[in-house]
Amino acid sequence: MKSLEEYLDLAARSHGHMCPGQVLGVRMAMLGLRRLGIDDPMKHRKRLLTFVEIDRCATDAVSLVTGCRLGKRSLKYLDYGKVAATFVDLETRRAVRVVARDDARQKAKQMLGSLSDPHKQQLEAYKLMDDEELFTTQRVRVNLREEDLPGRPRSRVACDQCGEGVNDGRENYVNGRTLCRNCAGESYYEVLDDQ
Missing domain, CATH: 3.30.60 (Wheat Germ Agglutinin (Isolectin 2); domain 1)
Known part of the structure; x- marks a missing residue:
């Protein structure tokens, strides 16, 4: 897997700007992949299926890191309005859901209150926070129908x-x-x- 910095650079170029949502999406995907034991998402693209729950910046970053795409049917969008994603290993059927913690914004303010812009506070703090401060993770079961699978x-x-x-x-x-x-x-x- 690439480093956080490499993914953030790629995400900014692909998405058009860097923002807190891009940091959350990159880190969310990296965490989900680690929990599934997938260290090279491009090598294992055929065995990965990802559900995203929001149509905001984080989704572009999740897609970039995982290699999952709507057109390849390996990225599924569910309009829940949550900064969350579920990563499914199609070989093992193991799945993990990663959710951005709502209190991370307040923690960002506490960490970097010297920055007057809340957007900047979040952008920089989200790069530094531990995974546990930024996300909650859940092992989940995803019921997949044959017609929903890639291919x-x-x-x-x-x-x-x-x-x-x-x-x-x-x-x-x-x-x-x-x-x-x-x-x-x-x-x-x-x-x-x-x-």
Whole structure:
């Protein structure tokens, strides 16, 4: 595994800036990997699956360190609004959830109160704090469905209403019809007109 400094440099370049969330994400991923006994995430990419619980800066850093990507289906986003991630070893099914401690902000202020900017306090303190001060970890079990695993699509069906293809069991069955989530009423968008 690379050093914290190396990952932070890569994270800043990849994400576009350095911030407390980047430090949390890098350290969170490094800790999760250590707890799983994975010392080279790029070498073991095929056996790693990561769930992130927030769509903020930390997620980019977690992806960078682990090599897990949405497009490779090895990074799963769950909108829980928490600076947390779960790392799953697909070979052993062992999993660890790492959560940023909410009291770390206050500890950062106590550690580096001489810095007037809370953002700077957190940025620098998060680099220095012990893992136990910054995170809580939990051994967890993640119930994985075959169609949620990385790799090629396990299934593909066409929606009976719109005709669009639906992969990996994401379809709904309503009154004997196969429907995509949108046509089944679970859409995040409303069609205004066809272009």
